[in-house]
Amino acid sequence: MSNIRVRIAPSPTGPLHIGTARTALFNYLFARHLGGKFIIRIEDTDLLRSDPKFEKNILEGLEWLGIEADESPIVGGPDAPYRQTERIESYAHYLKKLLAEGKVFYCFHTEAELEEEKRELLETKHSPIHLCEYRTMDIKEAETLAEINSNYVIRFKTPAGRIIAFNDLIRGELSFQSDLLGDFSVAKKIDVPLYHFAVVVDDEAMDITHVIRGEDHIANTPKHILLIEALGFCIPQYAHLPLVLGTDRSKLSKRHGATSIDEYREQGYLPEALFNFLALLGWNPGDNREILSKEELIREFSIEKIQKAGAVFDFVKLDWMNGEYIRKKTSDELTRIALPFIETLLSGKQFSLDYITKVIALEQPRLKKLSELLEKIDYFFEEPQYDVSLLLWKKMTAENAVAALDVAKKLLEQNKEKPITAMKEIFLQKGKEMGDKGSLLWPLRVALSGKKASPDPFEIMEILGIEKAARRIEYAKKIAVLS
RNA sequence: GCUCCUAUCGUCUAGCCUGGUCUAGGACACAAGCUUUUCAAGCUUGGUACCCGGGUUCGAAUCCCGGUGGGAGCGCCA
Numbered sequence A: 001m002s003n004i005r006v007r008i009a010p011s012p013t014g015p016l017h018i019g020t021a022r023t024a025l026f027n028y029l030f031a032r033h034l035g036g037k038f039i040i041r042i043e044d045t046d047l048l049r050s051d052p053k054f055e056k057n058i059l060e061g062l063e064w065l066g067i068e069a070d071e072s073p074i075v076g077g078p079d080a081p082y083r084q085t086e087r088i089e090s091y092a093h094y095l096k097k098l099l100a101e102g103k104v105f106y107c108f109h110t111e112a113e114l115e116e117e118k119r120e121l122l123e124t125k126h127s128p129i130h131l132c133e134y135r136t137m138d139i140k141e142a143e144t145l146a147e148i149n150s151n152y153v154i155r156f157k158t159p160a161g162r163i164i165a166f167n168d169l170i171r172g173e174l175s176f177q178s179d180l181l182g183d184f185s186v187a188k189k190i191d192v193p194l195y196h197f198a199v200v201v202d203d204e205a206m207d208i209t210h211v212i213r214g215e216d217h218i219a220n221t222p223k224h225i226l227l228i229e230a231l232g233f234c235i236p237q238y239a240h241l242p243l244v245l246g247t248d249r250s251k252l253s254k255r256h257g258a259t260s261i262d263e264y265r266e267q268g269y270l271p272e273a274l275f276n277f278l279a280l281l282g283w284n285p286g287d288n289r290e291i292l293s294k295e296e297l298i299r300e301f302s303i304e305k306i307q308k309a310g311a312v313f314d315f316v317k318l319d320w321m322n323g324e325y326i327r328k329k330t331s332d333e334l335t336r337i338a339l340p341f342i343e344t345l346l347s348g349k350q351f352s353l354d355y356i357t358k359v360i361a362l363e364q365p366r367l368k369k370l371s372e373l374l375e376k377i378d379y380f381f382e383e384p385q386y387d388v389s390l391l392l393w394k395k396m397t398a399e400n401a402v403a404a405l406d407v408a409k410k411l412l413e414q415n416k417e418k419p420i421t422a423m424k425e426i427f428l429q430k431g432k433e434m435g436d437k438g439s440l441l442w443p444l445r446v447a448l449s450g451k452k453a454s455p456d457p458f459e460i461m462e463i464l465g466i467e468k469a470a471r472r473i474e475y476a477k478k479i480a481v482l483s
Numbered sequence B: 001g002c003u004c005c006u007a008u009c010g011u012c013u014a015g016c017c018u019g020g021u022c023u024a025g026g027a028c029a030c031a032a033g034c035u036u037u038u039c040a041a042g043c044u045u046g047g048u049a050c051c052c053g054g055g056u057u058c059g060a061a062u063c064c065c066g067g068u069g070g071g072a073g074c075g076c077c078a
Helices: A018-034 A052-065 A088-100 A111-123 A139-148 A195-205 A215-231 A261-267 A271-279 A294-300 A315-328 A331-346 A353-366 A370-380 A398-414 A420-433 A437-449 A457-464 A466-482
Strands: A005-008 A037-040 A104-107 A153-156 A163-168 A172-177 A185-189 A210-214 A237-241
Touching: A005 A018, A005 A210, A018 A037, A018 A052, A018 A210, A018 A237, A018 A271, A018 A294, A052 A261, A052 A271, A088 A104, A088 A185, A088 A195, A088 A215, A104 A139, A104 A185, A153 A215, A163 A215, A163 A237, A172 A215, A185 A195, A195 A215, A210 A215, A215 A237, A261 A271, A261 A370, A271 A294, A271 A315, A315 A353, A331 A353, A331 A370, A353 A370, A353 A457, A398 A420, A398 A437, A398 A466, A420 A437, A420 A457, A437 A457, A437 A466, A457 A466
Parallel strands: A005 A037, A210 A237
Antiparallel strands: A104 A153, A153 A185, A163 A172
């Protein structure tokens, strides 16, 4: 067991996002590969936007994906609690310390003033940073003022002229000038920490050794390092992951399509497929393998192979991969996970599990996602509805169709005791005699399925039963005659 | 505007560190063909990429410099 400890710290302000899930995944793979711990901590200090229902969604989503945490608000752990709102005392403690040491200060600028300042800076082509005059105010004086004027914020006294450099595990040596940071805010009040401060305090408290997060955090890293130094903490190793992009190459967001794990789950993507797919978004094992199990991914994972540039989330390739995983399932497994997707088809009717399993297995090779099942197999559970034109093969007329269906009906009756393979042989033979197998088999298949695309009619018949098949052929004839 | 990150087929990527074996490999998608009663699957084939310009070198996707493109960040959000 190594002492490697990594974490993700999502804020419960929305459902589990693809990007968050992938960050979690890389942290998880990294930890598992090295025998370390993967921790989930909830950043819920933004009381206005945080919602327990999103925390639940995030935690459940990760669990569903198979990214299980060693420590989290639900499983607990030695560094509990794992929710920021429950760790307020520790932030207050360190904040007071920094205040006493003069490393942070009270800023009494109003939001309107700051906005005005920002606007002016931008107009004069300067970086919109806030260098605060209050940083030199006497601490006693500031504290007195803070008591009567609660409209303040606590800022970090960013040192001037410093170069902050760190080694990013993915990007190499990165460096930033402290002068471009400004006096960034660290807390709204003593007991209301802001992100930069809370994250640094929590990471220290939880002995986080590696911070693996999205590329959008690169510019925050120098701030964190400065805070860590001011607090006398240990600087962790950093790794900044490339972003997950939409098709227009901007950061993946709602307008690109489904972005929450929920939506994929509801559409019938398998967690293993999504796990595999997300792992390959910005990483690869270095050879041609693409379908990799969780165990293989853990074994093969290496941070050096992580890509530097953002990766477009390719929905089409995900569909392919999901199909691959669907095909790997046994029919019993597939039925078990598919059942919720065909509930509406089954409600109020009596079908044996064996029947349902056979039907699902029939569509297994052509399934991309479970939500497609409903419209593909409906004819096994209710009588198909279709137009006469669908019955006609190539240049066939309705009369031809009736004739073909008559032939089919007769063959069916004469051979109903024979196994389905023998039956198929007989039909194929007859079809050949008729000159074009399609002229016999197409109307038959449509009569059974009511679809222009479906499995082989004999496979359908085998499940449906000869009697029911005969009835559907009869019905098809009626439609053709009536036209 | 400023700062930072980044650059191989449409997309995900291998190759780059340690130049030649790269007429640049794989996968998804696409097209054609085979098979075929439809669909899917399978098999075969095909088209499509080293951002641009300089330099170093006998030789550059690979090393160096300069551009350009794309992205992200710049909150009393995280």
